[in-house]
Amino acid sequence: MNYFEVAIEKKANSLKNDINFKKAQSFFFKKEWDSTLVYSMKQLNTNTDLETKQYCHYFRGYSLIEKGLYNQARIEFNQINKSFQYYYLVDNSIGVLFYYEKKFEKATIHYLKAEKEILNHKDESKIADLYANIGICYLHLNQFDKAEFYLKKDALLNPKQITKSVIQSNINIANLYYLQYKDQQAIHYFEKAYNLSKNIKDFKLKENTTFNMAIVEENRGDFKKALVYRKESEKWKDSLNNQNKIWAVADFEKKFAVAQKQKQIKVLEVENKLKDTQRNSLFFAAIGLLLILTGGVYLYGQKVKNAKTILLQKNKLDELNATKDQLFSIVSHDLRSSVNALKTSNAKLSATLETKNYDELHQLIIQNSTIANGAYSLLDNLLHWAMLQTKQLYFHKESIHLYSIVQQIEYNYKPLLLDKAITFENSVSKNIFIFVDLDSLKIVLRNLLDNAIKFSNENGKISFYTQETNPDFCDLIIEDNGIGMSENTIKELLQEGELLAKKSNSEIIGTGLGLQLCKQMIKKNSGTLVIESEINKGTKMILSFPKTIA
Structure with missing residues (x-):
């Protein structure tokens, strides 16, 4: 949670009676923009203080940007007074609006206004994105020295592990050098971005880095390599399209399954009402029988019934305990083996980091992922097996x-x-x-x-x-x-x-x-x-x- 989100949560806690603000804040955190717009407007329609109104206008402006309604977003941001404690975030958001409209000079002015306050608040979640945006604006304005300054600051702020933002930073720097005809420096960053993309599952980013490498090889005159990269780029593009189709089918199946289950619930409700009626009838019939039967016969029957039930439960419990002990013994052994293997591999990983042997580092990372996936599969199967045994699986x-x-x-x-x-x-x-x-x-x-x-x-x-x-x-x-x-x-x-x-x-x-x-x-x-x-x-x-x- 960043600095601003902590402030929002404190503000919501202080407004105990303003349920609309609390709901707006909750939906804002969940990124449910339509609900955020509804409840922030409800709060604005109440008799509320100036600071709370400023928060609500910010919620609405940010949500409208996410929904692509830029003109309406600018109207909301213009409602916020510059005395607002977090006005630097408003400047940053207005910069984003100008950036989307390709008005890069105006975007840069607002970004630079926001930069100082973001640094003062140590808002790390915003700093890297801000540097990247400023660098790209200067790049479009052909101010290459300034663009290089900010893009390299963005790269230094990115985490050491391989993420989408790390790869995008390398692509931005490569484009910077490429536009200045500094091909050797650009190629270094294009190759770095391509090699890093092998370790992520984002098909779109893989397609982008591979396409860049195809252009690089074409400019070098190595059309054979360029053709290989273009084929790989098309493969990732096809994978992305196919994945989207599969997700669409899965979404349709999910909606169909929900509709079917809703119908089934209605049938079950009717059945439950019938069962309630039958249960009541049987209850009164049982009372009549109990009045007829003698106390001695009743007590004897209950005693025999209870004895049988206890015996069956004992046998079942013994069987379940034996199965549980056997399962826990072997599963704990496998999990311990996986954790020990992960521990050993991480030790090798630390040692390899010092030698900077990137090939071995790559192999160790793949090995760690394989071990983790195996442990996850074991736990997933254990969960489904337990649900199956206890008859909880639908x-x-x-x-x-x-x-x-x-x-x-x-x-x-x-x-x-x-x-x-x-x-x-x-x-x-x-x-x-x-x-x-x-x-x-x-x-x-x-x-x-x-x-x-x-x-x-x-x-x-x-x-x-x-x-x-x-x-x-x-x-x-x-x-x-x-x-x-x-x-x-x-x-x-x-x-x-x-x-x-x-x-x-x-x-x-x-x-x-x-x-x-x-x-x-x-x-x-x-x-x-x-x-x-x-x-x-x-x-x-x-x-x-x-x-x-x-």
Whole structure:
């Protein structure tokens, strides 16, 4: 929380009776701009003090900028008196308005007014952005010395870890030198931005840095390299477009699922009313029976019933405790191993920082990410397994388009596939609809794809495809050409009642919890699982699910 946000929170706490200001402040923090506009206007329509009005006008001006309504935003900022304690933020926001309108001289005037106060308040969240904006304004004004001064100050303020702002800072400095025909200095920063972008998942930024490298190589006359960079840029552009399509489909599915669940809730409410009526009838009937039965027979029956209930509960509790102890023992061992591996890797990372061996640093960062992802997957599976065991996991079967779901899962694991250069092939029939629970299906496919990636070699291949051996069921095959497994391992994995299993490869050991979770969820969806595998020849996971009845 920055300096200004702390001040806003204190102001809201001091206005105990002004509920509209508190709501406006809350929605402002949540970046819900429409709600911020509504409640700040409600507060302005009340009999409120000058300082509170200044805050409300700032909320409205900032929200209108975010919504792209620049003229209305300027009107709100003009309502704020220069005696306002945080007027430097108003100057900064007006600078942003001129910046968007490409009036760079006016933008610079307001930015420079804001600079001194922002530095005095040590508002670090604003300083870096301010320097970047001033530098870009001077760049557009062809005042290159001033632009270089501020852009380099922006770069020095950025964190040491790789972030989008760090990469953008390098791009800005590169453009500065490029416009001055200082190609060697510009190329250094273009290359630095490109190399840093490999470690982030922002497809848009990756496309930008790769395109810049294509231009650099064209200017150098190396058209072969330029073509490679242009192809990579197009790949990231396609990935961004495909990701947007997948998100649109997912958003539609989410809205559809909400609508279906709302209908289901209404049906359940009617059913609950009927059950209440039945329960009341049974209650009064039970009272009548109790009056007829003798006290002795009643007490004896209750005693026998209680004894049976206690015995069943004891047996169930013993079984759950045994399972819990076994699970905690192995999961804690795996988590401890992951944490220890992360600790060891971080020690190497610290040592490597001193030697400035960037290749090794890159490998260690990837290794740390892999360890963290493994621990996260283990905890995620543990949560779903616990919910399944305690019957808290909600199942709702519906008609699902299988090809779209596989496509979504592919994009979730795109970075891991690219990291091991694994080819992914989605050959699932686009005409197949199966009748399953969507959330549990995604959990199953994520676990099986994660295993396939884990046990595949570099430059391997993973395929999803369907076949029809039964008119009422669809077989989904997940095939890889990885390390495979023996028949004994397959039998152990498919054995009923076994919570945990070990893989035959001594270097890759897991709890088997993920596969157990998959087996139980496949069973609850009326499906089956078959495993076919050979050592060093790969593995086939054959899942069979009921089709949607037309």
